[in-house]
Amino acid sequence: EAGVVQSPRYKIIEKKQPVAFWCNPISGHNTLYWYRQNLGQGPELLIRYENEEAVDDSQLPKDRFSAERLKGVDSTLKIQPAELGDSAVYLCASSLVSGDAGELFFGEGSRLTVL
Amino acid sequence: AQSVTQLGSHVSVSEGALVLLRCNYSSSVPPYLFWYVQYPNQGLQLLLKYTTGATLVKGINGFEAEFKKSETSFHLTKPSAHMSDAAEYFCAVRKTGANNLFFGTGTRLTVIP
Numbered sequence: 168e169a170g171v172v173q174s175p176r177y178k179i180i181e182k183k184q185p186v187a188f189w190c191n192p193i194s195g196h197n198t199l200y201w202y203r204q205n206l207g208q209g210p211e212l213l214i215r216y217e218n219e220e221a222v223d224d225s226q227l228p229k230d231r232f233s234a235e236r237l238k239g240v241d242s243t244l245k246i247q248p249a250e251l252g253d254s255a256v257y258l259c260a261s262s263l264v265s266g267d268a269g270e271l272f273f274g275e276g277s278r279l280t281v282l
Numbered sequence: 283a284q285s286v287t288q289l290g291s292h293v294s295v296s297e298g299a300l301v302l303l304r305c306n307y308s309s310s311v312p313p314y315l316f317w318y319v320q321y322p323n324q325g326l327q328l329l330l331k332y333t334t335g336a337t338l339v340k341g342i343n344g345f346e347a348e349f350k351k352s353e354t355s356f357h358l359t360k361p362s363a364h365m366s367d368a369a370e371y372f373c374a375v376r377k378t379g380a381n382n383l384f385f386g387t388g389t390r391l392t393v394i395p
Contacts, residue, residue: 170325171325207291207387207388208288208387208388209372209374209385209386210326210383210385212382215382223382230333258325258326260325260326270328270331271326271328272328273325273326273327274325275305275323275325276324276325277325
């Protein structure tokens with residue numbers, strides 16, 4: 168069974184440029200998460216989807232970040248315009264069920280460097 | 283509020299030695315607890331989790347962790363370190379009934395030949 172697939176793996180852009188990351192979760196997983204992992208830190212939740220609905224986006228910087236999950240499968244996270252502080256690894260995860268002891272399965276991440 | 287503290291951002295052990303990675307959590311109620319491992323340039327992989335029941339939890343690759351409510355701890359151990367255990371380890375907590383995982387800052391394990 169294929170795991171969570173993310174692309175691109177690496178992206179280098181100049182500040183003020185836009186960037187987008189794509190995530191394909193494990194088939195059948197209704198819950199999708201985007202996390203940001205800064206260097207030397209643990210992942211922090213940006214947004215969580217239940218099917219196509221964003222049910223927790225309280226930590227998403229909405230002035231420059233946006234996300235969508237059309238049809239409740241693939242998801243895209245966009246940053247426009249990017250700032251130097253956005254340099255991080257963006258992790259996508261999915262789970263069969265949300266809450267409690269449901270296991271999150273993570274993709275390999277998209278490493279963003281903003282120059 | 284949920285929080286997780288991992289003592290020691292870097293731990294070095296000799297091959298064959300005991301591995302002990304520390305994790306303490308703060309929660310008003312017993313939460314669900316997780317350990318994830320992250321190998322270089324890879325995503326996080328679940329090592330083990332505590333939900334309810336037996337407080338000693340066994341995971342993959344010979345790791346285990348013990349939930350101690352009185353100490354609010356969930357330390358990760360492995361009797362004998364292997365070179366392949368070198369990675370970053372994250373402790374995470376989820377409050378029962380909640381949907382978000384809160385991660386610690388991670389501990390980088392180095393195994394010395």
